[in-house]
Amino acid sequence: MRVMGVDPGLTRCGLSMVQGGRGRTVTALDVDVVRTPPELDLANRLLLVADAAERWMDTHRPEAVAVERVFAQHNVRTAMATAQAGGVIALAAARRGIPVAFHTPSEVKAAVTGNGAADKAQVTAMVTRILGLQVAPKPADAADALALAICHCWRAPLLDRMAKAEQAAAEAQRKYKARLAEQRKAVRP
Structure with missing residues (x-):
């Protein structure tokens, strides 16, 4: 699975591309950080x-x-800017029919380091190790974007299986309720 990881931000927005393989194999394809001048207006x-x-x-x-x-x-200003940057990226993906998944920082940290409260240095070290990079990605936004893509490669199959199981359970429940309703009708004089 080819995944684009995005660490959204207005000043620095980390972008990465990884290819997930069998098991937990992940290969970095590209990484960059987009910078915007603070003197420009928001739009x-x-x-x-x-x-x-x-x-x-x-x-x-x-x-x-x-x-x-x-x-x-x-x-709050930083949170708003981060959310707005993530929103325009999600919109761009939706226009192309690309599914978008949102992962919390603690989910990403837990997936990559095993610790949902890991610091940036730990995340960067594990991203470097997982991807077999010779040099740690810099700045931290680049490492975070790679961590997001890795997290999604590893979590997506599980999330997909859970969604299918929830759909199957909902369908079974619907059929059960329909069968009960039919039985109640049959019993009534």
Whole structure:
């Protein structure tokens, strides 16, 4: 599975592309960080991020896009900018029919390091080791984008199986309720 990992942000937006193989084999294909000038207005900064993400999608043709889910930050402005950047990337993927998955930072850290509270240095070290890189990806946004893609490669099969099991359970429950309703009708005079 070819996955585009995105560590969204306005100042720095990490983009990565990995290829997942059998088991937990993952290969890095590309990684970069898109930077936007802080003096630009918000709309134009988002446009720069979206344009870069669209070029990546058109060039690399990912089968899925994994974006960091923003759920809480101390700085509301930073959280809003991060969410907006992630939103324009999700929109670009949706326009291309590419499924988008959102993963929380703790999910990514747990998948890559085994510890949902790992620090950036631990994440970077494990990404470097998992991908067999000679040099650690820098800045941290690049390593985080790779970690998101790795996380999705490893979690997607499990999430898919869980979704199918939930669908099957819902269908079985629907059939059971229909059968009960039919039995109740048959018993009534």
